[in-house]
Amino acid sequence: MAIESHTLRLPATYNPAKHTRAVLNAAVQKKLGTDWQVETVDPEAGTKLSDGDRIAARQAELNPGWFLVKFNPHVGTAMLAKLNEAEFRCREAVAQAMRCKPWDVQVQQRPDGGFNLQLPGTYTPSQHDAKLQEVAEGIVGKFGWYIEVNPQTLVAQIIPSDPPTFPKMVKLPISKLGKGSMMKTPFGVKLPEVGQAGKFETVYVDWKASAWALLGGMPGAGKSVLLFALISDLLSNGSELVIIDDPEKSADFDDFKKFVRPGGWGCTGLRSSITALALVNEELNRRAEWMRERGFKNWLDIPDKDRFQPITIVVDEIEALLVTEKLPRSRSTTSAVCTGRWAASVRTARWSMQPVCLSGPCRGRVDGMTVRRAVAEDVIEIIELIQALADYEKEPDAVRNTPEKLHALLFAEHPAIFCHVVDAPPGSGHRIDGFALWFLNYSTWEGTHGIYLEDYFVRPEARGKGLGSQLLASLAAVAAEHGYARMEWVVLKWNQSAIDVYQHMGAVALDEWDTYRLTGEALTELAGRGQLPT
Structure with missing residues (x-):
């Protein structure tokens, strides 16, 4: 009307x-x-x-x-x-975006909540499309809405839509294996443009552009599935295969073992990894000589009938293969002093345990969760867990530690303290579910170091999965690896549930020993009577 x-x-x-x-x-x-x-x-x-x-x-x-x-x-x-309220608001917003008078824009609300528009003759895609999209998403609609414009007729539509999302799963196109190219390997799909929901475009690794690719992600994110899909496509299109992996994890690749080139299974230890790569190097040298004799500078210039098979080298768990562990040094043991934070009036029991070799020097898995050495990104959550431990031990105001202090000591050039953590599962909202902070002490009778466990703690919601035992086991593995004589820690007398766990492990309470502590004025007074040794 x-x-x-x-x-x-x-x-x-x-x-x-x-x-x-x-x-x-x-x-x-x-x-x-x-x-x-x-x-x-x-x-x-x-x-x-x-x-x-x-x-x-x-x-x-x-x-x-x-x-x-x-x-x-x-x-x-x-x-x-x-005009209804929505039409009026849309007309005003479009007019402002196009810098024209409101009556130069005709607007009619659609049954789906969107809008049909007739734009003025001043419309140009380069000047106005981004602004009109902002109107669609930010003013009259929400994220995911989009605008379509016919520049010839100046008719436009603001269309309600959900934001583009990836499918829950991208299946490997089995029927296309062996029908692709050795130079391009599909690995997923591209997120559709706004308004193109369901129209997925395949994306590829372009081996002409780069001879290598790095695959990373969070635990449980599907890295192995994607890697297996890449390997399957490469094999089906004529590539040779070499696999390098930590022996403890190599079972993941057992199904590919029969497809590797001769000598290409580098998964039984460091020697096999080096041998597999050395054999590849020999083959590359042979190919380079062949190309020099025939005047080829780039292997892609070789005719298809004479071109070499590509060699795909998969290196998994590269950290375990190449990164040496930062081990405690003897001169760092000067700080190995029992300095727990419990009040002097609380009696504590001292526990000792002979090391047993369990699952390796620093890593292990429980229900898909990894125990590892702490990294800098863990420090904030470690402090949070330390505070949670203090709350549990009824000393909520006793923590004076800070992320800055802890970071400086954990990651010093010659650290005196060390920390193991257990990764939290994806979607939990946390990086880690527990920690064990320790340092070295020394036995004058044994003539060797031991491990002193200062604190360890597992989030209440993550208990019952064996995470605390696995943290202790990782320390025992470190002790066994380096020949340390023992592990020691203290426990509050009233913490019977923890005491039961320790006894089940074989730890022994040293009831004949009492723990003494010197702090505050008493420490200062005693220090005033002494002098630093020269």
Whole structure:
């Protein structure tokens, strides 16, 4: 429904005193019809383009809910129409984005909540598309809504839609194995553009652009599945295969063992890894000599019938193969002092355990969760767990440690303290579910180091999975690896559940020993009576 307006010129004989509103209405109705009536009389001049804002405001005041939607003073016409709140808001936002008058934009709400638009002739895609998309997503709609414009007709649509997402699973196209290219390996799909939901474009590793690729991700994210898909496609298209892996993890690749090139199974230890790579190097040297003899500088220039098979080398668990562990040094043992934080009035029991070799020097798995050495990104959560431990031990105000202090000591050039952590599962909201902080002490009788466990703690919601036992086992493995004589720690007398666990492990309570501590003024006073040794 719309209200139309016409501008009529007054005759030269017009006299305001003589020609009343009733007389003018009669003249207008005779010319235009009985539905018309005089709105305003301006004897001074006709309507100008610059009058649009004034007329729009006046008509909105006289006709609530009606808005000026067309205004062409050159031919003396204007039109009012009803707009709902959403249409009005959309029209104003589009007009502001295009820097035009609101009545230059026609808008109609769609049944799905979107809008049909008629844009002014000033529209250009390069200047206005991004701004109109901002209107669609940020003003009249939400993330995922999009706009389509036909530049020829200036007809546009703001279309409601969900944001583009990846499918839950991208299946390996088994039927296409062996029908692709050795130079391009599919590994997934590209996120569709806004408004193109479900239209997935395959993405590839381009081996011409780069001879290597790095695959990484969080635990449980599907790295192995993707890696197996890459290997399958490469093998099916003629590549040779070499696999290098930590022996403890190499079972993941057992299904590919029969497909590796001769000598290409580098998964039984460091010697086999080096041998597999050395054999590849020999083959590369042979190929290089062949190319030199025939004048080829790039192997891609070789005719297809003579071209070598590519060699795909998969290196998994590269950290375990190449990164040496930062081991405690003897001169760092000067800080190996029992400095727990329990109050002096609380009796503690001291426990000792002979080391047994369990699952390796620093890593292990429980239900897919990894025990590893702490890294810098873990420090904040370690401090949080230390505070949680203090709360559990009824000393919530005793923690003065900070992430800065802990980081400086854990990652010093010659660290005196060490920490193992257990990774939290994906989606838990945490990096780690537990920690064990320790340092070296020394036995004058045994003539060797031991491990002193200062603190360890597992989040309450992660208990019952053996994580605490695995943390202790990782320390025992370190002790066994380096020939340390024992592990020691203290436990509060009332913590019977922990005591039961320790006894089950074979740890022995040293009841004949008492733990003494010197702190505060007593420590300062004693220090005043001594001097640093030279």
